[in-house]
Amino acid sequence: MKNEKKEERFHVISVPRGGEYCLKLSDGTIVYLNAESKLSYPVTFSETERKVHLVGEAFFDVQKDTTKPFIVDMDSLQIRVLGTEFGVRAYTDEECVKTTLKQGSVKVETNSNNLILSPGTQAIFKKSDHSLERQEVNINLFIGWKDGRLIFKHCPLEEVLRDLGRWYNFNVTFEREELRSLPF
Numbered sequence: 001m002k003n004e005k006k007e008e009r010f011h012v013i014s015v016p017r018g019g020e021y022c023l024k025l026s027d028g029t030i031v032y033l034n035a036e037s038k039l040s041y042p043v044t045f046s047e048t049e050r051k052v053h054l055v056g057e058a059f060f061d062v063q064k065d066t067t068k069p070f071i072v073d074m075d076s077l078q079i080r081v082l083g084t085e086f087g088v089r090a091y092t093d094e095e096c097v098k099t100t101l102k103q104g105s106v107k108v109e110t111n112s113n114n115l116i117l118s119p120g121t122q123a124i125f126k127k128s129d130h131s132l133e134r135q136e137v138n139i140n141l142f143i144g145w146k147d148g149r150l151i152f153k154h155c156p157l158e159e160v161l162r163d164l165g166r167w168y169n170f171n172v173t174f175e176r177e178e179l180r181s182l183p184f
Contacts, residue, residue: 009043015056018169025050028063029070032146035166036091059087059146062104077125080107086117087143097125100142108132157182 013033015021021033025041027050033039037056045051051071062070064083072079074090077097084104090097099108101117108115108123113132115123122137144151150167152160158180161172174180 010040011043012038012040014038016169017166025052027065027068027070030061032059034058034145035169054088054090056091057087057089057145059085059143061085076110076127076130078109080109081105087139087146089142095127097127098142099123099125100137100139102139102143152184155184156180157184160184 015033015035015037017035019035024030034057039052039054041052049071050068053073062081062083066082070081074097079099084106085102086106087100100122101119103119106117110130110132115132115134117123120136122135125132141151141153150163165171
């Protein structure tokens with residue numbers, strides 16, 4: 001009898017501009033996907049872990065399972081949890097990946113560093129230099145979109161319009177460059 005390696009099969013959910021999607025994974029974890037986001041996850045989780053791959057933005061309400069950690073993979077960054085609620089913003093056109101913890105605890109890992117977050121804190125991973133830092137935040141500014149609210153505080157106009165463009169499916173061009181950094 002041959003020693004055959006079982007081929008792993010994946011589901012892929014892609015949410016277009018102007019869209020949102022909510023799904024429940026086989027382990028009971030609920031995932032809210034924001035506009036321009038993609039989630040890949042195995043048809044069946046392995047016996048040792050529950051690993052998904054994210055591009056874009058998502059909020060995870062992870063079902064607790066102490067025998068199988070839940071892992072969100074974003075190439076050079078991973079988030080490892082057992083059961084918690086957190087948001088991740090990992091768009092390819094943005095300089096930083098932001099992980100915001102609502103409740104529980106998560107471990108944010110890079111090849112060279114890791115942080116443990118507590119509720120109300122955020123890990124910021126800078127893609128350019130692979131640095132990782134933690135800060136206290138108002139979580140509603142970062143995960144309010146899940147409940148239909150886009151909240152901005154002291155943001156450059158370019159960032160506000162980029163998010164609104166994703167949410168409502170429109171593009172913006174600036175005729176005057178100085179308006180990009182106008183605080184909102």
